[in-house]
Amino acid sequence: VVEHLLPRSGHALDVACGRGEAAVWLALRGLQVWGIDVSPVAIALARELAAQAGVTDRCRFEVVDLDGGLPAGPPVDLLLCHLFRDPGLYEAMVDRLAPGGVLAVAVRSEVDGETGPFRAPAGELDVAFGHLDMLAEDEEGGRAWIVVRRPQ
Numbered sequence: 001v002v003e004h005l006l007p008r009s010g011h012a013l014d015v016a017c018g019r020g021e022a023a024v025w026l027a028l029r030g031l032q033v034w035g036i037d038v039s040p041v042a043i044a045l046a047r048e049l050a051a052q053a054g055v056t057d058r059c060r061f062e063v064v065d066l067d068g069g070l071p072a073g074p075p076v077d078l079l080l081c082h083l084f085r086d087p088g089l090y091e092a093m094v095d096r097l098a099p100g101g102v103l104a105v106a107v108r109s110e111v112d113g114e115t116g117p118f119r120a121p122a123g124e125l126d127v128a129f130g131h132l133d134m135l136a137e138d139e140e141g142g143r144a145w146i147v148v149r150r151p152q
């Protein structure tokens, strides 16, 4: 749905990348991707996936515990955070964007879903990221996602 909004060149950071499916897909599209996740098993699988796809030169995967904050790094043209929620990281995620960089975040939401500590209350992504240029957003069926761009 949002593929056309995502850059095809430059650097990407995939926060809580899991097994690397999205990171490898981004690398195949042309991005240089850094994927981070707390799970060594997931990171091993992500490295394997990148090797199978022939994009090891465009992917770097590392075990990182985001409870310690976003690791330091250069500004990125795309920051992806798919189905991992830590509102404490939102400001750092915005700060990591290069001018014109795109931020894509998807979380489980309380809207039409269950409530609980792992779900975003209604409007959370809007409050956190709505001051950037809005490219697309939706919040229904227990999911919320947003794609925004940092102004040049």
Ligand SMILES: C[S@@+](CC[C@H](N)C(=O)[O-])C[C@H]1O[C@@H](n2cnc3c(N)ncnc32)[C@H](O)[C@@H]1O
Pocket (backbone or CB within 6 Å): 015, 016, 017, 018, 019, 021, 036, 037, 038, 039, 042, 064, 065, 066, 067, 081, 082, 083, 084
């Ligand atoms: C639902 S999965 C989503 C994975 C991937 N983004 C995707 O969409 O397929 C959530 C991921 O967050 C990771 N995670 C959970 N807590 C974390 C933490 N403190 N630091 C880094 N990663 C964490 C898990 O290991 C898991 O891979």
